Amino acid sequence: xxxxxxxxxxxxxxxxxxxxxxxxxxxxxxxxxxxxxxxxxxxxxxxxxxxxxxxxxxxxxxxxxxxxxxxxxxxxxxxxxxxxxxxxxxxxxxxxxxxxxxxxxxxxxxxxxxxxxxxxxxxxxxxxxxxxxxxxxxxxxxxxxxxxxxxxxxxxxxxxxxxxxxxxxxxxxxxxxxxxxxxxxxxxxxxxxxxxxxxxxxxxxxxxxxxxxxxxxxxxxxxxxxxxxxxxxxxxxxxxxxxxxxxxxxxxxxxxxxxxxxxxxxxxxxxxxxxxxxxxxxxxxxxxxxxxxxxxxxxxxxxxxxxxxxxxxxxxxxxxxxxxxxx
Numbered sequence: 001x002x003x004x005x006x007x008x009x010x011x012x013x014x015x016x017x018x019x020x021x022x023x024x025x026x027x028x029x030x031x032x033x034x035x036x037x038x039x040x041x042x043x044x045x046x047x048x049x050x051x052x053x054x055x056x057x058x059x060x061x062x063x064x065x066x067x068x069x070x071x072x073x074x075x076x077x078x079x080x081x082x083x084x085x086x087x088x089x090x091x092x093x094x095x096x097x098x099x100x101x102x103x104x105x106x107x108x109x110x111x112x113x114x115x116x117x118x119x120x121x122x123x124x125x126x127x128x129x130x131x132x133x134x135x136x137x138x139x140x141x142x143x144x145x146x147x148x149x150x151x152x153x154x155x156x157x158x159x160x161x162x163x164x165x166x167x168x169x170x171x172x173x174x175x176x177x178x179x180x181x182x183x184x185x186x187x188x189x190x191x192x193x194x195x196x197x198x199x200x201x202x203x204x205x206x207x208x209x210x211x212x213x214x215x216x217x218x219x220x221x222x223x224x225x226x227x228x229x230x231x232x233x234x235x236x237x238x239x240x241x242x243x244x245x246x247x248x249x250x251x252x253x254x255x256x257x258x259x260x261x262x263x264x265x266x267x268x269x270x271x272x273x274x275x276x277x278x279x280x281x282x283x284x285x286x287x288x289x290x291x292x293x294x295x296x297x298x299x300x301x302x303x304x305x306x307x308x309x310x311x312x313x314x315x316x317x318x319x320x321x322x323x324x325x326x327x
Contacts, residue, residue, distance in 0.1 A: 005105035009087060013078070016100035017055075020076040023104040024057045027072040035114050036127040036239055037061050038247035039071055040322065042298025045278070047285035050103075054078035060297045060322065062250040063116040066271040068297045068324035071113045074104035109327070117246050124192030125214055127242050128235040134170040135162065135231060136188045137209070140181050140200035147177055155199050158209070158227060165228045166235075189214060194238050195231065215241055254322075259311055260291075263323070267292050272324065277308035279318035288312060294323045 006023065010016040024041055031037040044056040053075040061071050081087070082098040091097045118125040128134050137159055139151040155173045162171045172193075176184050181198075188196055198210040208223045211231075215238050222230050253272030257263040266274050278296060280288070289295050303320035310318035 001108065002111055003105070003107050006103070008102045009082070009089070009099035010101070011089065011091060011097075011099070013076075013100050016078075016102050017076050020055070020057060020074045020102045020104065023102070024059070024072075024074040027059050027074065027104075027106060031059055031061070031071055031110070031113075032243070034127070034129045035110075036129075036243040036246065037071065037113055037117055038243060038250055040298065040300050040302075042300040042322070044073075044298055045280075045285060045296040045321065047282040048296055048298075050075045052077060052080050052084075053103075054080070057301075058298050061113055061117065062246075062253065062273060062324070063113070063327070064119075064249070065116070066253050066273075066324075068273065068322075068326040069109060069113050069116070070297070070326070071110050072104075072106040075102060077101045077103055112327075118242050119192070122186075123190030125242070126192035126194060128194045128239050131192065131194050132170075133172045133188075133191070133193050134166060134235055135195040135197055136172045136174055136193050137197045137199055138174045138181070138184055138188075140198060143201075144177070146201065151199060151201070151204055154204060158197070158199075158224065161228055162231055165232060185212075194235060197227075213238060215245075257311055258309075263294075263311060264292055267294055267325070273297070274323045276311040276321055276323060277306075277318035278312065278321040278323075279310040279315045280312050284312055288323070293325050295326055297322045297324050297326060 008019050010019065028039055028041050031039045039059040039061045041059050044058055049056040055076040057074045059071045060068055063069055079098040079100055081101050087099045087101065088096045089099055115124065137155045139147060139155040141147040141151050152175060159171045159173050163169055174184055185196060192214060194214050196212040203209050208221050210219055211222050212219050254275060255266045255270060255272060256275045257266055263274055263276060285296055299319045299321050306320045307317050309316055
């Protein structure tokens with residue numbers, strides 16, 4: 001369960017807006033750097049804005065089915081809620097005034113975004129930075145005595161060394177000897193463990209382990225002496241690969257439309273994100289949704305200075321927006 005929420009009160013609009021954008025950036029960094037989600041920070045349209053807010057800012061991301069998901073929001077509430085709930089303070093002139101307030105939060109939908117962006121038909125795929133188990137060592141032997149007296153002790157020795165270098169208890173030793181090796185592999189694959197280290201009798205005799213990546217399935221043999229260097233490197237590479245893969249998928253499924261006919265065709269034949277210039281009302285947003293199922297996800301902040309002709313109303317000076325079908 002995840003529910004994180006914050007509220008602040010400020011003396012001026014400028015301070016409150018700065019706090020709103022600061023928290024949007026905090027969320028963006030967590031999503032990009034920790035969750036490997038290539039989110040688009042932006043401002044919500046009038047129809048998508050939080051009720052009662054002057055401005056709502058969002059981090060939007062594309063799921064593996066090409067639908068959008070709002071991963072987190074930050075709102076500048078103006079003095080609207082302060083007036084409704086009588087939130088006052090004494091200003092520098094000694095006068096009572098209504099505060100400028102903010103509200104921001106993320107919830108379970110962020111967990112959903114993580115799962116629906118990276119996972120596959122075999123189960124979870126977790127970015128190493130948030131994986132509770134970053135690597136699992138699986139000792140393997142058909143000889144019970146060798147398993148207990150030789151293979152498992154070595155696995156635990158490697159576990160201790162790796163946990164030390166990773167600064168935590170992030171490496172697990174699987175001793176489910178009652179299961180077949182293939183079932184033990186799949187058990188951890190389903191849970192999204194980034195790395196699987198197989199230590200059988202053959203590997204033990206050669207002084208190495210077979211390392212298998214969850215994100216690509218790539219296998220590589222690594223000698224014991226190199227594990228403390230190579231495992232952190234592989235985890236960093238998995239983290240980067242998951243972000244790059246999700247970003248590439250979004251870019252390949254983002255299209256441009258200049259008119260309503262082209263807009264509808266893209267959504268019907270390709271799906272994904274559609275970039276357009278938009279300067280419509282809440283009623284226009286509703287009509288577009290009824291006709292196509294798509295909603296304006298945001299005005300991306302990176303396009304703040306771009307202006308063009310609205311694809312729906314024909315008005316000039318429209319801001320660039322992203323539309324998509326969404327959760």
